[in-house]
Amino acid sequence: MGAASDVTDADFDEKVLKSDKPVLVDYWADWCGPCKQLGPIIDELAEAYGDKVAFFKLDTNANPRTPADNNVLGLPTIQVYVGGEVVKAFKGAQPKSVLLGAIEEYL
Numbered sequence: 260m261g262a263a264s265d266v267t268d269a270d271f272d273e274k275v276l277k278s279d280k281p282v283l284v285d286y287w288a289d290w291c292g293p294c295k296q297l298g299p300i301i302d303e304l305a306e307a308y309g310d311k312v313a314f315f316k317l318d319t320n321a322n323p324r325t326p327a328d329n330n331v332l333g334l335p336t337i338q339v340y341v342g343g344e345v346v347k348a349f350k351g352a353q354p355k356s357v358l359l360g361a362i363e364e365y366l
Contacts, residue, residue: 262302263314268322274315276343281365282313283358286336288320293352294335300355301337304362312362341365 263285266274275282285301287294298316305314319326319334329338329345339347339361347361 261306261309263305263316266315266317266325268324271317271322271325274313275340278313278340278343280311280313281362282315282340283362284338284340285314285316286319286326286331286334286338287316288318288334290320291334297335297337297352300358303355304358308362308366311366337361339365 263283264274266284275284283301283304285294285297287298301314301316304312308314317325319331325331326336331338333350335350335352337347337349337353337358338345346365349357349361
């Protein structure tokens, strides 16, 4: 399916909360080293599972409202949404196996 898509404060509700399939959101910032390490892993998962799960990246510098509304207190943060609700959340860089396990739980 390709790499993860961008999501913003303006379209978060539509793309994430109203999605009819599970969604993984990667909250990141350009100054965050672990975020840069996690980015390619998210893109790999999006390539492999993008037909079953929506993958989005949210730049917290450009979009401060959504992280504040969703209790994102550190970066990177990964949240998995099902039916508009957070069902899993991870703070800090996670190995691919952990993220894969989290999304496979909801397929």
